[in-house]
Amino acid sequence: MAKPSGPECNLNCDYCFYLEKNNFLEELRPLHMSDEVLEAYVSKYISSQKSSEIHFVWQGGEPLVSGIEFYERVIELQRKYRGDKTIFNSIQTNGTLLNTKWCEFLKSNNILIGISLDGPSFIHDKYRKNRNNEGTHSKVVKAIELLNKYKIEFNVLCCVTKFSSKHGREIYEYFRNLDVKHVQFTPIVERIPGISSEKLNLKHAIPSESEQLDFTEHTVIPELYGQFLIDVFDEWISNDVGKIFISNIESILPSWLGLENTMCIYSEKCGRSLVIEKNGDVYSCDHFVYPEYRLGNILDHEISDLMKKSKSCGFVDMKQGNLPVVCLTCRYLNICNGECPKNRITQGSNNIENLNYLCAGYKMFYKHIGRYMKAMAKLIANGMPASRVMELSEGPIVVVSR
Ligand code: SF4
Numbered sequence: 001m002a003k004p005s006g007p008e009c010n011l012n013c014d015y016c017f018y019l020e021k022n023n024f025l026e027e028l029r030p031l032h033m034s035d036e037v038l039e040a041y042v043s044k045y046i047s048s049q050k051s052s053e054i055h056f057v058w059q060g061g062e063p064l065v066s067g068i069e070f071y072e073r074v075i076e077l078q079r080k081y082r083g084d085k086t087i088f089n090s091i092q093t094n095g096t097l098l099n100t101k102w103c104e105f106l107k108s109n110n111i112l113i114g115i116s117l118d119g120p121s122f123i124h125d126k127y128r129k130n131r132n133n134e135g136t137h138s139k140v141v142k143a144i145e146l147l148n149k150y151k152i153e154f155n156v157l158c159c160v161t162k163f164s165s166k167h168g169r170e171i172y173e174y175f176r177n178l179d180v181k182h183v184q185f186t187p188i189v190e191r192i193p194g195i196s197s198e199k200l201n202l203k204h205a206i207p208s209e210s211e212q213l214d215f216t217e218h219t220v221i222p223e224l225y226g227q228f229l230i231d232v233f234d235e236w237i238s239n240d241v242g243k244i245f246i247s248n249i250e251s252i253l254p255s256w257l258g259l260e261n262t263m264c265i266y267s268e269k270c271g272r273s274l275v276i277e278k279n280g281d282v283y284s285c286d287h288f289v290y291p292e293y294r295l296g297n298i299l300d301h302e303i304s305d306l307m308k309k310s311k312s313c314g315f316v317d318m319k320q321g322n323l324p325v326v327c328l329t330c331r332y333l334n335i336c337n338g339e340c341p342k343n344r345i346t347q348g349s350n351n352i353e354n355l356n357y358l359c360a361g362y363k364m365f366y367k368h369i370g371r372y373m374k375a376m377a378k379l380i381a382n383g384m385p386a387s388r389v390m391e392l393s394e395g396p397i398v399v400v401s402r
Pocket residue numbers: 264265266269270271272273285286287319339340341342
């Protein structure tokens with residue numbers, strides 16, 4: 001994942017954990033990734049991949065503030081270095097800068113868009129605001145209309161806060177009415193800064209801060225997040241399997257088929273998604289862009305060396321290495337893998353060292369969906385469409401094993 005404009009953004013969303021990185025990454029100025037860093041990144045990333053398909057993910061901050069010219073140069077460099085490999089690009093944006101010119105560029109280069117939308121305006125506008133403290137919902141909806149008009153493929157990234165977690169069904173129905181086909185829900189879990197993060201002038205605690213710190217007001221309550229996922233799941237399983245794709249569900253289905261989950265938070269190990277900042281510095285993960293987790297700079301290292309460093313410094317194995325006994329003996333371990341280490345916060349009602357803050361909510365969710373996921377896995381294993389699971393509400397499904 002690349003951050004061509006680093007934490008720079010035209011908005012000022014209340015819960016953003018990335019905006020404030022400018023406070024300590026002073027060396028990240030000037031504003032955008034230089035051509036030297038970009039060329040080193042594109043060439044080294046392509047040559048480091050064995051696969052014939054290569055995916056570039058551009059994120060921020062707000063990656064569109066780098067301008068169309070930057071991405072024209074990206075495409076030029078990818079053509080220069082791709083050889084016989086096929087390149088795919090996706091950009092994760094807040095959507096407010098999208099216009100017809102951008103859409104023409106995105107369409108002609110087959111770029112996938114991820115757009116941040118938290119639900120209807122009374123939910124989205126509560127925290128997703130511009131620099132004048134005004135809500136941005138209407139601009140994002142206009143951007144989605146434009147993407148639909150240009151037939152540009154997009155998915156929605158929806159942050160779930162304490163407030164929005166009570167509106168799971170409403171948010172899901174809202175997306176369905178907007179004709180959204182792919183959604184990912186991301187729970188907000190952040191604490192107020194402790195001594196180390198205050199020194200860096202941050203508004204959110206660094207994950208490694210072990211002292212007892214209050215959660216921010218946006219942070220979801222675990223059981224409410226579990227109920228949110230259940231409400232979304234119930235609506236989806238009744239009507240939309242095979243029509244709407246929800247990453248939080250699709251990415252854990254492999255564990256019922258004896259395969260590896262696809263989203264990093266549910267997989268066994270971390271470290272497959274390095275992040276490159278605009279000055280070329282590389283980190284093990286988007287959630288660990290702090291000085292103590294810097295792996296090196298792309299101008300000085302090959303990507304394979306940075307991957308090795310991510311492993312040798314303990315980041316890759318941290319996820320499995322510090323699982324508490326309660327996870328190791330949990331019936332859902334192969335689905336959950338203790339979720340993201342960033343959320344393993346020992347405090348408050350969660351007094352078990354390294355147990356994930358969201359555990360109680362996840363247990364509710366996994367218990368609720370088990371019967372359906374098992375049925376979908378059986379359908380898939382027998383060459384039938386998973387969407388037949390929707391017949392479960394009418395009675396048992398007969399699957400003739402192959
Ligand atoms: S720390 Fe969390 S977000 Fe980062 S790679 Fe690991 S599971 Fe994924």
